[in-house]
Amino acid sequence: MLEIIYFALALLLGILAGIITGLLPGIHINLVSAFLVASSAFLLAFLSPVSIIIFIVAMTITHTFLDFIPSVFLGAPDDDSVLAVLPGHEMLLKGKGHEAIILTLYGGIIGIILILIFTPFFIYIFPKIYYYLKFIMFLALIFTNFYLILKDNNKLLALIVFLLSGFLGLSTLNLPVSQSLLPLLTGLFGSSSLITSIIKKQKVPKQKIIKLKKVKISKKEIFNSSIASILSAPLCAFLPALGTGQAAIIGSNIIGELNRRRFLLLLGTINTIIAGLSFITLYSIQEARTGTVVAIQSLLPNFTFSYLLIILAVILISGIISFFLALFISKIFARNIEKINYSRLSLIVLIFISIIVLIFSGFLGFLIFLIATATGLFAILSGARRTNMMGSLMMPAILLYFPL
Amino acid sequence: MRLITISLIISLIGIFILFVLSFFIAPAEVSSASQLQLNNYVSAQGTIKQIKTYDDFSVIKLDNNITITCSCNFSINKSIQVTGKVAEYRGELQIRGDKIKEI
Numbered sequence: 001m002l003e004i005i006y007f008a009l010a011l012l013l014g015i016l017a018g019i020i021t022g023l024l025p026g027i028h029i030n031l032v033s034a035f036l037v038a039s040s041a042f043l044l045a046f047l048s049p050v051s052i053i054i055f056i057v058a059m060t061i062t063h064t065f066l067d068f069i070p071s072v073f074l075g076a077p078d079d080d081s082v083l084a085v086l087p088g089h090e091m092l093l094k095g096k097g098h099e100a101i102i103l104t105l106y107g108g109i110i111g112i113i114l115i116l117i118f119t120p121f122f123i124y125i126f127p128k129i130y131y132y133l134k135f136i137m138f139l140a141l142i143f144t145n146f147y148l149i150l151k152d153n154n155k156l157l158a159l160i161v162f163l164l165s166g167f168l169g170l171s172t173l174n175l176p177v178s179q180s181l182l183p184l185l186t187g188l189f190g191s192s193s194l195i196t197s198i199i200k201k202q203k204v205p206k207q208k209i210i211k212l213k214k215v216k217i218s219k220k221e222i223f224n225s226s227i228a229s230i231l232s233a234p235l236c237a238f239l240p241a242l243g244t245g246q247a248a249i250i251g252s253n254i255i256g257e258l259n260r261r262r263f264l265l266l267l268g269t270i271n272t273i274i275a276g277l278s279f280i281t282l283y284s285i286q287e288a289r290t291g292t293v294v295a296i297q298s299l300l301p302n303f304t305f306s307y308l309l310i311i312l313a314v315i316l317i318s319g320i321i322s323f324f325l326a327l328f329i330s331k332i333f334a335r336n337i338e339k340i341n342y343s344r345l346s347l348i349v350l351i352f353i354s355i356i357v358l359i360f361s362g363f364l365g366f367l368i369f370l371i372a373t374a375t376g377l378f379a380i381l382s383g384a385r386r387t388n389m390m391g392s393l394m395m396p397a398i399l400l401y402f403p404l
Numbered sequence: 405m406r407l408i409t410i411s412l413i414i415s416l417i418g419i420f421i422l423f424v425l426s427f428f429i430a431p432a433e434v435s436s437a438s439q440l441q442l443n444n445y446v447s448a449q450g451t452i453k454q455i456k457t458y459d460d461f462s463v464i465k466l467d468n469n470i471t472i473t474c475s476c477n478f479s480i481n482k483s484i485q486v487t488g489k490v491a492e493y494r495g496e497l498q499i500r501g502d503k504i505k506e507i
Binding site for chain 1: 431
């Protein structure tokens with residue numbers, strides 16, 4: 001009985017930690033997980049490893065539901081939600097910020113359902129084809145990027161932005177910088193948007209607090225998003241050095257041209273699937289792909305099927321709770337955002353993320369942040385599609401999966 | 405238009421500087437386990453004295469008592485050079501090997 005109380009407490013504390021990491025740009029779940037592993041000797045004297053794992057899984061899933069809120073309302077994303085800044089911000093400027101969040105939340109719920117349905121496939125079939133995936137991934141990355149550049153109205157500009165971001169990503173990942181994706185992606189997608197908001201003295205209109213049932217998603221949208229996610233997310237969850245950004249770009253190309261609504265739905269789905277699948281990879285191919293899963297691996301070296309069942313149950317419960325929590329928090333943001341001077345808020349967020357970058361990535365990280373900001377500003381001001389800046393992650397991944 | 409040009413110039417020069425820096429900033433060399441500091445990016449070399457292989461990663465102990473974790477395949481008595489970040493595992497500092505080569 002006492003054990004169940006501990007598990008429930010771990011779940012609630014995990015959700016609370018996920019809310020904090022999700023809402024604070026730059027504070028990643030990996031930081032909390034690393035702290036947990038570092039203090040595991042102390043914690044394990046009081047708690048069972050299962051309690052700590054419930055905490056980590058609940059935090060991870062909650063984070064995937066909450067991290068779209070700062071991306072959409074503040075223009076301050078984290079690694080997994082960078083692509084939500086543009087469509088989310090556009091909807092915010094039309095008074096539809098809350099609706100943008102609802103779309104990502106629906107995506108998250110679709111993601112959880114897909115994880116539960118496809119877990120047997122990921123456990124029994126995927127490991128058998130896993131070794132062929134590296135070559136498929138190389139082709140998928142090459143094809144996706146060519147397609148992305150060729151379909152752009154201004155192909156030369158798209159290529160310039162892709163190459164600039166790509167070389168920036170390559171240089172950054174070769175430098176001894178801690179949390180290197182933080183300055184890179186925050187600069188490209190976050191601070192550049194914030195500076196644009198400050199320059200343009202952007203004002204956020206009154207936000208419509210639309211009811212959940214009023215946000216209609218057609219069966220076709222759900223079907224398309226599910227197909228794209230289930231084809232792209234596992235590749236990026238099972239293979240190293242890939243994540244939500246690459247999966248979203250590949251996924252959006254699978255189902256063709258996407259409007260803002262569908263893209264946000266897709267991002268929500270992929271974000272949650274990748275987080276959920278990272279735990280399944282530990283069981284099916286015994287490999288850790290994320291910091292949180294490394295934490296679990298070190299706490300539970302013998303990862304059995306019953307642990308996997310516990311994790312799936314935690315994913316389901318924390319997903320449902322996080323859905324309603326995110327909805328509630330999004331309403332608070334939507335009600336108050338128009339009362340705030342948005343340029344001043346953008347400046348405060350910009351200073352905050354600059355300090356976070358300095359603390360976690362040091363001076364060299366800050367230099368990367370400045371250069372990434374300039375690259376992001378160039379992309380925005382020249383009118384290039386900002387998805388081309390995903391070259392920062394795509395180009396290093398292409399080189400990693402180059403078959404020779 | 406001026407801001408576009410300025411941002412492009414900063415971006416180009418900055419990327420070039422980072423590209424050059426990535427060749428010249430070498431990680432700090434450590435020669436014993438006592439020199440390891442948490443979260444530092446370091447480089448070390450030594451002879452393999454012990455290997456524990458798990459499903460998909462190995463824990464390697466060098467003759468200078470530095471512990472390395474990696475997804476790699478080496479044998480005892482080989483001399484290796486490793487570059488990676490210092491992490492703590494169950495109270496012990498070890499290098500999570502990013503680049504490992506035989507020397």
